[in-house]
């Protein structure tokens with residue numbers, strides 16, 4: 254075991270996090286789920302989602318047999334929904350091809366949907382007794398600083414250097430503790446801004462600290478300006494007190510989630526109600542617009558609440574287009590802005606009813 258790992262493990266014994274929900278019973282299923290949720294998301298945000306998920310889908314068989322809408326509903330608000338879709342697909346594969354057991358093999362794990370090299374390494378070393386390196390965001394930061402690795406880790410050559418260092422430091426024994434320890438160091442001391450180097454067990458060997466360049470590692474992604482796309486959401490309200498949602502195609506933005514239908518402009522919104530729902534529009538209320546950012550563009554949403562004059566007749570397949578009672582948001586996967594707009598529309602409708610009395 255090298256000095257880096259020795260110092261890290263000694264620190265972990267006293268200062269590491271030992272009570273995270275997925276550590277209490279570190280099965281491959283629990284570790285896998287936590288790893289997927291923790292990609293792009295902080296521990297504090299993940300914990301309640303994780304607990305609700307485990308309560309509804311306590312094991313791989315429950316997840317594999319679940320309805321996609323129910324899985325996406327449990328992911329609503331966490332973002333990056335491809336993670337949830339891949340999780341569901343991987344669960345089905347594990348049940349159909351591996352009798353519900355996780356293979357103790359890094360290549361077989363990586364062949365499953367949504368499991369990359371780092372996640373496979375974490376499952377193998379934390380829950381299956383194997384030895385494999387990990388390189389999540391926290392580990393990249395620690396290693397890039399400790400060794401002063403220049404460049405953005407999204408670049409192949411930089412990632413290769415970091416992987417090589419990760420492999421080099423991963424010990425032969427106590428691999429599970431080491432894996433957790435290096436993630437904890439990145440999450441608690443070697444944080445993105447203001448790393449607490451004074452309390453860090455790696456301070457004596459850390460190159461970034463010696464050079465006083467901690468803030469420069471890891472290198473930043475080269476900045477690209479991202480475009481803004483504009484859209485209108487049709488929030489169609491029926492005389493029966495329902496709102497319309499449309500299920501989005503499985504691939505693409507918000508794939509498989511339920512969303513308000515999108516149109517180009519306000520005129521098209523009325524036409525949509527007439528042509529798709531065979532219903533006239535009695536009133537249109539513009540709700541405040543909102544902006545939602547994806548990694549590659551911003552979406553400027555203008556929501557239009559359209560009150561229909563009579564019950565609509567759907568001409569599209571029922572599977573894709575459905576009405577739900579406005580007073581509570583439906584228990585299916587909803588994109589974050591849709592969830593928010595549902596509540597706003599419901600509040601506007603309640604207030605206008607009060608005003609009518």
Ligand code: SF4
Pocket residue numbers: 395398399442443444448449450451453454455456459460461462467
């Ligand atoms: S000494 Fe500072 S920069 Fe270096 S690994 Fe520790 S916290 Fe990070």
